[in-house]
Amino acid sequence: MKQIETEHSHRFLEIRMESIGGLGANLAGKILSESGVIRQGLNGWYAASYGSEKKGSPVKAFVRFAPHEIEIRGTYPVDEPDVVAVFHEALLHNPSTIAGLRTGGTLLVNTKRSPAELRGQVGRNDITVACVDALGISVREGTRINAAMLGAMCHVVPLLDVDAVRNGIAETFTTKYQHLLDANLRTFDGAREEVTEEAPLDETPYVPSNGATVGRALGYETMFVGGSIPYAGNSIAKDLSASRQGFVPTFNVDTCIHCAACDQVCPDACFVWETRDNGRGREFQFLVGIDYQYCKGCQKCVEACPTDALQTAPEDEAYVLANRVQKFGPANFAVVNSSAKEVTSR
Amino acid sequence: MSMNVIERQTSQNPVEPEKKQIEEFHSGNEMAARAAAQINYHLMGYFPITPSTEVAEYLDEMRVRGEHNITMIPADGEHGAAGINYGASTAGGRVFNATSSQGFLYMLENLPVQSGTRFPMVLDLVTRAVSGPLDIRGDHSDLYYGLNIGWPILLARDPQAVYDMNLIALRVAEHSDVRLPVIVAYDGFFTSHAKRRVKFFEDKAVVQDFIGPVPTPPVTSLDPRHPVTIGPYMNDPDQMNNKYQQSLAMYKAGDVFVQIAKEYERISGRAYEILDLYRMEDADVALFILNSAADTARDAVDELRAMGIKAGIVSPNIIRPFPKEAIQEALAKVKVVLVGERADSYGGHGANLTHEVKAALQEIHTPIHVLSRVYGLGGKEFYPDDARSLFDLCTAWLDGEQVADFDYFGVHPGDEEAATIALHHGLPPLSREEMSGYVSVAQNEETGELSVKAPNLRALTKKPRRLAPGHGACPGCGIFPGIETFLKGIEGDVVVLYQTGCAMVTTTGYPYTSHRVTYLHNLFQNGAATLSGLVEMFWEKKRRGEIEVGEDITFIMVTGDGGMDIGMGPAIGAALRNHKMIILEYDNEGYMNTGAQLSYSTPLGHMTSTSGVGPQGNGKTFPHKDTAQIMAATNIPYVFTGTEAFPQDLIRKAAKAQWYANHEGLVYGKILIACPLNWKSKDELGNVIVGAAVKSCFFPLYEVEHGKTTITYNPEQKDERIPASDWLKTMGKTRHLLKPENAGLLHDFEVEIERRWRRLIAKHEHPEL
DSSP: OOOOOOTTSSSOEEEEEEEETTSOHHHHHHHHHHIIIIISOOEEEEEEOOOSSOTTSEEEEEEEEEOTTSOOOOOSOOSSOSEEEESSGGGGGSGGGGTTOOTTOEEEEEOSSOHHHHHHHHTOSSSEEEEEOHHHHHHHHTSOHHHHHHHHHHHHOTTSOHHHHHHHHHHHHHHHOGGGHHHHHHHHHHHHHHOEEEOOSOOOOOOOOOOOBHHHHBSTTTSOGGGOOOSBSGGGGOOOGGGOOSEEEEEOGGGOOOOOHHHHHOTTOOEEEEEEEOSSSOEEEEEEEEOTTTOOOOOHHHHHOSSSSEEEEEOOHHHHHHHBOOSSOGGGOOOOOTTOSSOBOO | OOHHHHHHHHSSSOOOOSSOEEEEEEEHHHHHHHHHHHHTOSEEEEOOOTTTHHHHHHHHHHHHTTSOOOEEEEOSSHHHHHHHHHHHHTTTOOEEEEEOHHHHHHHGGGHHHHHHHTOOOEEEEEEOOOOSSOOOSOOSHHHHHTTTSSOOEEEOOSHHHHHHHHHHHHHHHHOTTTOOOEEEEEETTTTTTOEEEEEEESSHHHHHHHHOSOOOOSOOTTOTTSOOOOSOOOOTTHHHHHHHHHHHHHHHHHHHHHHHHHHHHHHHSOOOOSEEEESOTTOSEEEEOOTHHHHHHHHHHHHHHHTTOOEEEEEESEEESOOHHHHHHHHTTOSEEEEEESSOOTTSSSOHHHHHHHHHHHHTTOOOEEEEEEOOGGGOOOOHHHHHHHHHHHHHHHTTOOOOSEEESSOOOBOHHHHHHHSOOBOOOOOTTTTOSSOEEEEOTTTOOEEEEOOOHHHHTTSOOSBOSOOOOOTTOSHHHHHHHHHHTOOSOEEEEEESSHHHHHHOOTTOOOBSSEEEEEOTTSHHHHHHHHHHHHHHHHHTTOSOOSSOOEEEEEEETTHHHHTHHHHHHHHHHTOSOEEEEEEOSSBGGGTOBOOTTSOTTOOBTTBOEETTEESOSSOOOOHHHHHHTTTOSEEEEEETTSHHHHHHHHHHHHHHHHHTOOEEEEEEOOOHHHHTOOGGGHHHHHHHHHHTTSSOEEEEETTEEEEEEOTTTTTOOOOHHHHHTTOGGGGGGGSGGGHHHHHHHHHHHHHHHHHHHHHHHOTTO
16 A cells, blocks of 8 residues: 655645536546545545536535544645646636645646646746646547546556556446446546656745735625625626636627527627617617637537527637627626635736 | 544443444435435435435435335425424334425424424434525534424534434434434534545444334324324413423433443444543643534644643534533533534524533533634634634633633624725616617507517617626526526516525625626525515505606516425415516426425426436426416416527517516516536537427417416427427436336326326317316
């Protein structure tokens, strides 16, 4: 049995998974923790952040391991993890995603990008950065990305026993989804082989910035009495792009007949319209584009479109940035996410 | 092996457990379900509420696999669940339930009835914050409402204890000296949803041996040869004597607990004393704290001990009866105790247990000082550092510093400056002008019939939505297209009330709101009553000239199908009183907000998390509720059905709904909306699937206007009718219905669809029907 060796942590190895509902982080956390406890003989604790049962909203899963004989008492979340595993790259826009990651710890991200590129984005020299194209592997195998993330985690966390976790996956899929077993094991093994990592550049501890946050702003002196929200529609400040799972609708105005079928079926009010003269003195509504800040990628609009003006395409950040039509103007844009404790404005 | 287990084994008389156990990794809710399954209760009446719902879900999974045969009854609300369980318990069988928060409060009035008439059962209270504002996370504010209901209360601070206490609780409840219903309380999320290493008996026969056969009850409602009157009309002086009996039984429950726990220790190796004491033998400062926080606080004690400070923890395993003597003994030599409470008794200078601890200590005249802190409300996390801070208050007092006897721990004042930077102030209010002028309704003076003029969808894109983007619903959620298409037909000013449900939770997560109009929430059995109060206040204020409103406000209640189950009574009440308001139900065929449990609107055979599919289960066992027909029977002016798949139809009905709500009285409308997550269907197909439900005649589009039924889209006449299987094949939750072995069930479902459709056609054709 492997022993826990975490010099910086007095007793535990702590892992935090950052995901959105629907990617299987909860199941990954269960398999990982159960494998450690049942198959590796560790002591362990597992919990997930829990809101309402929604797909597409940010979720966190927490695993705490200790040697067999050490008691794990707390029921509190992992705030200073040794490992942060990010299931959806867009979550990195929110600083809370990697908050508290210990110096010397490991950041694992589902991405096509390289560790060096990611390090540039997160600005941490004191950690190992590991990358795996979990989405690519799972699309190839027709699985969810959680098996790929588990494979990558087994590679970057020496404590984790590959066979134990692999057996955990096998047991899960054998009992519940026999037909997916082989594909998931291939996903798991593929990710172990394809993950790339870069060791810390130096050990200068990271000092988080302490900006104005909603978490700090609202207290018993500043909250409205009774918890009322004295604003209308301020959810427009939220960025829901992380809810997308790899696909966006693309819009071609040239073939659009402005029938509004897309607008009517859209759950997220993403479509932006303009009132224009039709050239013969009558005003009509014209669709000008999509505000991708709110698009969760459901593709209902594509299904509803009677022409080929709306098409499903793999998400390309450059396309989204270049083609986003802002519904409410730039002043309304802020990076926030609904489950984060600290919400930073920019 | 964890310290907990070591300590439990060695606390008094270490014994080798007699019975074989297996070690696994499970949450509190999983262990509660396992205990209930091994006990094999006769019956469970339940209603979904977070975080206790999983217990019923796990039991349903086990039932479908044939692992127990508990009769599981999905109630119409917790009040109904309490009634089901009470009725069942009078028959002398074994009864179980699990609930939380508002569910516990909603059943509260029935709980003293059960203890007062002395019928045992076991209720797992998975503790959670009480509204409002609504908070689903764990604290003890629900538990504190249970302190005066006459039920013994056992506490379980981790998943292991949840299993053990559930087995002990039944024995206590059924003991001839007790005969009271018993609560097992454990922390929502911290214990219910977190997994730990646990042991349980491999063979359920061990559990059966431990609980024994059901003891013969003093009375039973199922013995016609021995008629008995249960629950007579009893005033003074008799009721007081009945209460004294009950009081004596409650104190007996404390002794019985000790005895049963000893017996349990012999088979399990785990000891449960009245109090869990951690390093209390020579403690100067102590923390008195319940359940999971007591576990967390141990790290702080070890830290303080290492610094030479004699700290310890007292955590009760039973709080009803209150363990007075044990607490007196544990705290006799302590200098300062801090009572940490995850609930408040507002205005009481400390919550309930503070005063009970103080009263116990007053009797022994110890010089101990008692501090009291309310902590962790609404599920606010409790870290070892927090425990350390509480101990620091004790040592500060010992050092002669000023320390308030009672306060809140963990609140913060906020920062105005940060609030202006960080908090988005939203959108300007919608003007009446920009929300008007699109849709018009005219009444024919001779026939009284309404005609609607509505522009096409393209023109209606100019009319602002009343819901802003940025809400947190799932991708492809059908709620918002459903509501917004309806609202396209509503002109002018609107005030909305949302009952608890997905639409409420996803649009109002503090401090953000997606509502651009005034919104209020009430719990989901009471929205119709609440809105009717607001409507009448509007008209009364208008009559008194206290508000200046040029035109009317349209009042709309939005509810899910779950809300129309638990809230059916108040909805019918509001309908019979005929208030000028609209009740709009979005029906996604289940309690999706709490994890897809069945609702009465779930169709026959459809799979949910409480109507599973497997060797012993084939989805829901009874047909869907016809809410539109129930509401039509109240003789309100207007009832309609609609979906986003027929937008012009829905917009026309909305316009009529508004006309009736503003001129005549209550309107009820049901819109079928897709839930891709829990229908297990593709995100992009929501519109297509609800359209198929209409075309299969499962969900006919019609209206009932002054009692007259009109089918507004007849797929048969348009030659667009499809077989139900074409609709069912689009969803994972119904795929099993298409298997050859389920042909009979599918046939039954088709027969029910056809029967209802033919009746509707008859009503359409005959104005008197």
